[in-house]
Amino acid sequence: MSTRVVKQFEDYWIWGILALGVVLGYHLLTLSLIRTNILSGISLFGLLLSLALFSVRKKVPFLPVGTAAGWLKFHIYCGLFSVVLFAVHIGVGLPNGYLDVSLAIVYLGVVSSGLVGLGLSIWIPKQLANCGEEVIFERIPILQRQxxxxxxxLVESTGNGEFGKFYISQVVPFFERTQYSHTHFFNNDRTRQELLNNLRAKHSFFGALERESAQHLEALIHTKYNLDRHATFQGFLKGWLFIHIPLTASLLLLSMTHGIIAYLYSPRFF
Amino acid sequence: MALQDHSFKHSKYERPNQDWICGWSKEGWSCKIGPRENGSCRAASECFPIKKGDRWFCTRQESDGGPCQEGPLPAGNCSIPIPPCQPILSLRKRRGRVSFWTIVLTLGILFLILPYPNGSVLVSPGDIHAVHGNFGEQCERCHLTSSEHVAVPVVDGLSKAESIGDSQLCLSCHQFGVNGMRVHNQSPKALDAVTGRLKSIQGVPSPPLSLRVLNWLPDGFHAPSQSTACGTCHQEHQGKSSNLQSMDDQSCQVCHTIQFSGFGDGHPELETYPYKRRTRVAFDHNSHIDKHFLKEDKNNDFGSCDSCHGLSSTNQTMFTKAFNTSCAKCHTQELKGIGNEASLVFFRLPEIDLFSLGEKRIGAWPEDLKGDLGLEQDLTPFMRLLLETKSSATVPLAQQQLSTLAGDFTLLQEHGHLYDLESAGPEVLEASERIIWAIKNLLFELSTQGQQAIITRLKGKKISSALGRTLGNKELSALAAQLPIGVLQTAQQAWFPRLEEEIRIRRKANQESGRAVSDLSLSPAIFAQEKSSFSYDPSVIGENEDGDFDLERMLEGAASKNTGIGGDDIFTDDSIGDDISSQSFSEEEGADEEVSGVVVNGQESEEEDVDPAEVQERDKKREGGVSTGGWYHSNSDFSIKFRRSGHEDRFSYAWLNLANDVSSTSMNPSGSQLLAHLANSFGSGSCLRCHSLDQQKDENDQMFRQTINWSSFRQIPHYQPSTHFSHGSHFSLVSKEKTCQTCHMRKESEEKDWTKIWFEQNTNPLKYSSNFKPIAKETCSTCHQKNSAGEQCLLCHNYHIGQSSVKLVNQ
Known part of the structure; x- marks a missing residue:
């Protein structure tokens, strides 16, 4: 294994060892009849709060509390570590109380959305890098209009010929709005290819000026396709947070309720 | 093709963090200025012209196309107005809105649920076990309310799985005695004793790694304190069919002195298991099997263990079958008794050294018991107990008399016997006289009140205080054993024909002297001291001119004073008077029987010439008349006897229990004496020959508990020993090769008198050498391994040791 690869996974090792240590530690404490559920519950809630701080950090970028990248890294590792704590907290069995089941479902929703977001954040940029130009998400409607x-x-320059008829009948909807499609995730560009094939099939009916305009239109269709791809992918990059963040808020509330109830029915520590 | 020009002249600065964006942005263009913070459109034109000199100039930015060709209007307004838009929320703001409404929704649900009457259903961490299903959703049945919780330090809180207070609620149904909250329900002292014993075991293996790591933690972290919450082990809210008793083997060992990996790997040897204590019934397996059971006799049906042992209904233990099944075939006759061993002497007139007693006034006494025949016949332990426990309920100053009599017995024991008072001093002689009068009074009460005399004495304060309780009617009935008054009256008539007169005269004298009428034991010395205190007439108390007792004179004196026998005026104790006046001496069998040599102060009775052999013959006949058990009197030794009915004789059982209780709870000497007497009665048929007597020290080593084991081992209801073993589950393993003796291997007896050593001469049940070899651990571990029959701690061990019961509750 090369030094580069080792370095890349260096943090994973540390966090992996830490997680393993926690699991072993809890196992030992459980053996010794210590209330591990209280300990793991407090730890887990503390960890969730620290994860939620990432969102606060974004709102106060001027504070000297580390880089955003560092925070993101901390957020990801702590999020993964929380899964270990959660497993330790609920034990082998699944919770069966209404509140506890709701809490577990919400937690799993937060973790799942987080993992999906993490996956999208890793995978989508690589896909977008193959789309040619980088585009700012908010500018996509402007570029689309452009x-x-x-x-x-092009149509105006060719007059009311076959090219114009073809544009009106088949190309207008393509340029009219963003073509969001899951097909982008599978690199499936059948819509674009059909459009291009139809355009090319009409070449024999076009005059010289129209053929030149048709070639230019092909380029515009390619660009518009990439723009749609950007819109779809960047929409997902921003969209998963619509699940992750609201669920996190709900999770914190339910956790607090759960903790208060557990506290009321357990001996007081202070 | 390039879509964007990122130069500052052609590229707008995007502000996605703002809450509102221009409504036209959806259409592919937006104004430069954007909406206000409150979301209203503020755009009017593409620029705000400025005036330089007298001209207005366009200020549109390069990124928007630069100054327009039209230029500003003459009034200075922009010539390209922007149509107003409906600003829209930015993506970030929309996300915030979704989060906000999610929070509202969550809080709304919680606030709807929590105040709901059955809200506990929804916030409950899960279903409770079906056995606790009656509690429904009433959290307070198992949990203290918040305000009732006791604040505990963090470490303590973490080290206890549940509040101790909550556990107290558990104990309201699950009852484990005074040590219910303690580890193993044992007192710290008992646990220390076990710990000390385990620490002394040599060759203990090193603990597994996990336990070694835990041993590094401070004690307070992993070792439970003296009080252990129920929830430490029993985790509730895990579902209706969850296993509340689930426990990891290593968790069991966390607190233990000896820690090991498994039953086959490090578990200590089983030591003396299962023969930790001797059997309740003294039984020498070796002698019985070798001498009797293995005999080739067609009548011998004791060929196998199940001849005497059977499986209990719980499938757990093997019990010993009943006497009639196991023992009666060989031991019935000796329990009925043979010859002198057949009967117990309940009452017997002692032999008295009248020569040494000299001038002392004891009244009439049988000539044959005057102490010159060397019979050495003493009073029985039954009598001593009854004399010492004379009821104080009906007798004034009884306590004084009791203490006097108890002291008298002690004094007499130290300096001689009633039959040998030759070396006795004046104090001993006075004590002897008091005892003799007490005996006569006892016989008098027995002959006039019958069983009631025994019951009254046994219900007295002395027995009650000795036992710490009052004897119940059932016990008293068994102790009286249907003693017929006729037997007593016949005996009294035969031995003391004028006992009634004697007693009355003595009481009269006491009455006049102001003393207790029943205090018949006043010595002449006391009389002499108190003569001046009452109207003393020597003739009334039978005193002649020399100061000696003279019955004729006493009777004459009584007649001359018109205090005739049976006269009401001499009775100050109504109860006694009623007893005497209401009961005439019946002419039952033997009532007019001749008595050999009965002499009342030198005056022989009419039947003085009867042959002693004939008297004995008649005694035997009387004994034969109660061959299935009962009372009779014997004139040859002046006694009243009880013939035992055989096994489970009620009289022996009741008196042994009484003697045992009196001697063990109050160390009463008369109780101990009676117990020893009963233990040595009946020879080989003695109850205590088989039914062992256990002495156990209590936790403080101060008192001991003494128990007669009337039955063989029985599972005590609601009692859990430290280990359990299911014999029934192992019966399928029994074959020709594997028998009971595969596990219970007989040990060659080292002691010749095994029963005598371990039972008759030993009262410590734990001091014992079994007939069997202890079961070797390998016998069990052959099958009980991790992957075969299992080796979990709880397979053989119980956590809760001792009494445990569950009180059911209504819904």
């Missing part, structure tokens, strides 16, 4: 206008300019 492309549409450019295409409409």
């Amino acid at each position: 492309l549409r206008k450019e295409a409409e300019g």
Whole structure:
């Protein structure tokens, strides 16, 4: 294993060893009849709060409390570590109280969405890197409008011929709005290819100027396709947080309720 | 193709962190200025012209196309107005809104649920076990309310799985005695004793790694304190069919002195298991099997263990079958008794050294018991107990008399016997006289009140205080054993024909002297001292001119004073008077029987010439008349006897229990004496020959508990020993090769008198050498391994040791 690879997984080792240590430690404490559920519950709630601080950190970027990348790294590792603590806390069996089941489901929702988000954050940038130009998400409608206008300019320049008819009948919807599609995840560009094939099939009916415009339109279709791809992927990159963050808020509330009830029915520590 | 120009002149600065964005952005363009913070549109035109000199100039930015060709209007307004938009929320703000409404929704659900009457159903951490199902959703049945919880330090809180207070609620149904909250329900002293014993075991293996790591923790962290909460082991809310008794083997060992990996790997040898104590019934397996059971006799049906042992209904233990099944075939006759061993002497007139007693006034006494025949006949332990326990309920100053009599017995024991008072001093002689009068009074009461005389004395304060309780009617009935008054009256008539007169005269004298009427034991010395205190007439108390007792004179004196026998005026104790007046001496069998040599102060009775052999013959006849058990009197030794009915004789059982209780609870000498007497009665048929007597020290080593084991081992209801073994589960293993003796291997007896050594001469049940070899650990571990029959701690061990019961509760 090369030094680079070792370095890349260096943090994983540390966190893996830490997680293993926690599991072993809890196992030993459980053997010794110590109330591990209280200990793991407090630890888990503390960890969830620290994970939620990542969101606060984003709102106060001016504070000298480490880099965003560092926070993200901490957020990811702690999130994964919380899974270990959660497993330790609930034990082998599944919870069977209404509140506890709800709490577990919400927690699993948060973790799942987080893992999905993590996966998307790793995978999508690589996919977008193959889309040519980098695009700012908020500018996509502007760029889309710009492309549409450019295409409409081509039609205007060719007059009311076959090219214009073809554009109106088949190309307008493509440029009209963002073509969000799950097919982007599978690199499936059948829609674009069909459009291009139809355009190319019409070449024999086009005049010289129209053929030149058709070639230009092909380029615009490629660009629009990539723009749609950006819109879809970046939409997912931002969209998973619509699940992750609200569920986190709900999780914190339910955890607090659970903790208060556990506290009321357990001996007081202070 | 390049879509974007990122130069500052052509690229707008995006602000996605703002709450509102221009409504036109959806259409592919947006104004430069954007909406206000409150979400209203503030755009009016593409620029705000500025005036330089007298002209207005366009200020549109390069990124928006630079200054327009039209330029500002003459009034200074922009010539390109922006149509107003409906600003929209930014993506970030929309996410915040979703989060907000999620919080509202969560809180709303919680606030709807928690105050709901059955809200506990929803916040409960899970179903409780079906056995606790009656509690429903009433949390307070198992949990103290928040305010009732006792604050505990963090470490303590972590080290206890549940509040001790909550555990107290568990104990309201699950009752484990005074040590219910303690480890193993044992007192610290008992645990220390076990710990000390285990520490002394040599060759203990090193603990497994996990336990070694835990041993590094401070004691307070892993070792439970003296009080252990129930929830430490029993985890509730795990579902209706969860296993509340689930326990990891290593958890069991965390606190233990000896820690090991498994039953086959490190578990100590079983030591003396299962023969930790001797059997309740003294039984020498070796002598019985070798001498009797293995005989080739067609009538011998004791060929196998199950001839005498059977499986209990719980499938757990093997019990010893009943006497009639196991023992009666050989031992019935000796329990009925043969000859002198057949009967117990309940009452017997002692032989008295009248020569040494000299001038002392004891009244009439049988000539044959005057002490010159060397009979050495003493009073029986039954009599001593009854004399010492004379009821104080009906007798004034009884306590004084009791203490006097008890002291008298002690004094007499130290300096001689009633039959040998030659070397006795004046104090001993006075004590002897008091005892003799007490005996006569006892006989008088027995002959006039019958069983009631025994019952009254046994219900007295002395027995009650000695036992710490009052004897019940059932016990008293068994102790009186249907003693017929006729037997007593016949005996009294035969031995003391004028006992009634004697007693009355003595009481009269006491009455006049102001003393207790029943205090018949006043010595002449006391009389002499108190003569001046009452109207003393020597003739009334039978005193002649020389100061000696003279019955004729006493009777004459009584007649002259018109205090005739049976006269009401001499009775100050109504109860006694009623007894005497209401009961006439019946002419039952033997009532007019001749008595050999009965002499009342030198005056022989009419039947003085009867042959002693004939008297003995008649005694035997009387004994034969109660061959299935009962009372009779014997004139040859002046006694009243009880003939035992055989095994489970009620009289022997009741008196042994009484003697045992009196001697063990109060160390009463008369109780001990009676117990010893009963233990040595009946020879080989003695109850205590088989039914062992256990002495056990209590936790403080101060008192001991003495128990007669009337039955063989029985599972005590609601009692859990430290280990359990299911014989029934192992019966399927029995074959020709594997028999009972595969586990219970007989040990060659080292002692010749095994029963005598370990039972008759020993009262410590734990001091014992069994007939069997202890079961070797390998016998069990052959099968009981991790992957075969299992080796969990709880397979053989119980956590809760001692009494345990569950009180059921209503819903």
